[in-house]
Amino acid sequence: MISQHQNDLMTHVGPGTAAGTLLRRYWQPVALAEELAGPRPLKALQLMGQELVLFRDENGQLGLLDRDCPHRGADLAFGRLEHGGLRCPFHGWLFDGKGACLETPAEPAGSKLCTRIKQGAYPVVEKSGVVFAYLGEGEPPAFPEFDCFVAPESHTFAFKGLWECNWLQALEVGIDPAHASFLHRFFEDEDTAESYGKQFRGASADSELAITKVLREYDRPDIQVEPAPYGMRLTTLRKISEEQTHVRVTNLVFPQAFVIPMSSEMTISQWHVPVDDTHCYWYAIFTSFTGPVDKQQMREQRLATIELPHYTSRRNKHNDYGYSVEEQLGATYTGMGTDINVHDQWACESQGPIQDRTREHLGTTDKAIIAYRRLLVNAIERTQAGEAPPMLPAAGQTSTFTGPPSIDGVALAHKASSYCQDADLERRRKSDWASARLAA
Numbered sequence: 354m355i356s357q358h359q360n361d362l363m364t365h366v367g368p369g370t371a372a373g374t375l376l377r378r379y380w381q382p383v384a385l386a387e388e389l390a391g392p393r394p395l396k397a398l399q400l401m402g403q404e405l406v407l408f409r410d411e412n413g414q415l416g417l418l419d420r421d422c423p424h425r426g427a428d429l430a431f432g433r434l435e436h437g438g439l440r441c442p443f444h445g446w447l448f449d450g451k452g453a454c455l456e457t458p459a460e461p462a463g464s465k466l467c468t469r470i471k472q473g474a475y476p477v478v479e480k481s482g483v484v485f486a487y488l489g490e491g492e493p494p495a496f497p498e499f500d501c502f503v504a505p506e507s508h509t510f511a512f513k514g515l516w517e518c519n520w521l522q523a524l525e526v527g528i529d530p531a532h533a534s535f536l537h538r539f540f541e542d543e544d545t546a547e548s549y550g551k552q553f554r555g556a557s558a559d560s561e562l563a564i565t566k567v568l569r570e571y572d573r574p575d576i577q578v579e580p581a582p583y584g585m586r587l588t589t590l591r592k593i594s595e596e597q598t599h600v601r602v603t604n605l606v607f608p609q610a611f612v613i614p615m616s617s618e619m620t621i622s623q624w625h626v627p628v629d630d631t632h633c634y635w636y637a638i639f640t641s642f643t644g645p646v647d648k649q650q651m652r653e654q655r656l657a658t659i660e661l662p663h664y665t666s667r668r669n670k671h672n673d674y675g676y677s678v679e680e681q682l683g684a685t686y687t688g689m690g691t692d693i694n695v696h697d698q699w700a701c702e703s704q705g706p707i708q709d710r711t712r713e714h715l716g717t718t719d720k721a722i723i724a725y726r727r728l729l730v731n732a733i734e735r736t737q738a739g740e741a742p743p744m745l746p747a748a749g750q751t752s753t754f755t756g757p758p759s760i761d762g763v764a765l766a767h768k769a770s771s772y773c774q775d776a777d778l779e780r781r782r783k784s785d786w787a788s789a790r791l792a793a
């Protein structure tokens with residue numbers, strides 16, 4: 354049973370909160386690179402309750418600053434991108450991407466005021482179409498060498514979407530393997546050849562079995578949770594027959610991401626990033642082990658359900674997620690369409706802005722969620738006591754944080770325990786970019 358105190362401890366993320374202080378010690382996605390396209394590469398954003406402004410200066414350097422001008426608090430999101438930085442339109446003070454004040458043009462000639470002004474600024478780095486920022490104390494950690502960061506740019510595609518709920522419940526749906534047999538159930542299997550770019554619609558590897566059939570017909574999974582250097586590895590087994598076992602291996606990358614298989618060729622690395630305590634963005638990097646990703650098709654598929662400029666879902670609580678009685682009776686478990694992201698969004702948002710965990714009743718299939726909450730609370734307590742944040746690669750040892758293997762396939766029952774390792778190696782050997790790393 355989770356107490357109200359524990360629930361608050363895990364979910365609140367504003368400056369100075371326990372979980373917020375911990376999450377700030379890890380790189381966080383803050384924008385898609387595509388959001389800085391166009392004639393004025395600047396974006397106002399909110400992250401863990403902090404108001405920030407992200408921009409690219411004339412030299413292409415990224416900067417992330419506190420949004421309120423240190424002079425008298427005007428909004429830098431309306432600033433002018435010129436002269437090597439961002440200029441406040443109120444009195445013309447100019448700041449570079451590191452927060453240094455370069456000019457205070459209305460002050461008397463020879464004024465030294467600038468030298469005493471420092472705007473809050475945060476390190477930023479662009480990886481695979483996503484801008485990551487570090488808002489914590491001290492130096493930012495090294496970047497892990499996960500597949501989504503080391504695959505060539507042509508083989509990744511990034512996108513995001515807004516959910517109106519706390520980040521923790523959004524994360525917890527990703528470490529809940531049982532829900533896929535219910536929430537994402539389709540009463541009929543479509544042609545798996547039509548599944549490009551979609552989750553839970555293809556065939557499991559090493560079989561002709563549609564994943565929709567596996568999930569629907571084998572709905573009592575055996576879930577195993579093991580610790581991993583980066584977080585946790587989940588192995589979910591569904592017994593198909595005496596000879597065959599469906600194996601699905603997914604990963605929790607501490608503190609807020611998971612890496613899961615999307616198809617035999619692609620994986621999804623997905624972060625759940627708090628905007629504030631009651632809103633979060635999912636950021637996903639899709640990584641292909643075969644050919645280049647068809648970015649245009651992936652983007653068009655997602656724009657069918659997600660609306661710019663804020664990446665909000667067209668199906669949402671204001672229109673009952675497009676719920677249809679006929680569809681629920683005849684086609685899908687939810688009656689909310691075929692995009693599984695909408696199903697997950699409904700599940701998480703319907704738990705409330707912050708799920709009241711004092712009233713929940715967890716079962717055996719919630720074991721990864723229970724294990725994760727232990728990791729989180731433990732990490733909060735240890736970092737509060739002055740220890741280094743856990744599950745980060747040490748400097749110079751980023752190559753120990755690779756993969757992580759994430760697989761969905763059908764194994765011979767007696768080989769189920771080694772299936773993930775074998776299938777992952779096989780996939781890497783056949784992949785141009787991943788095989789080069791195997792050899793290295």
Ligand code: FES
Pocket residue numbers: 422423424425426427441442443444445446
């Ligand atoms: S408030 Fe920004 S320069 Fe005066």
Ligand SMILES: [Fe+2]
Pocket residue numbers: 526532533536537693697
């Ligand atoms: Fe789901």
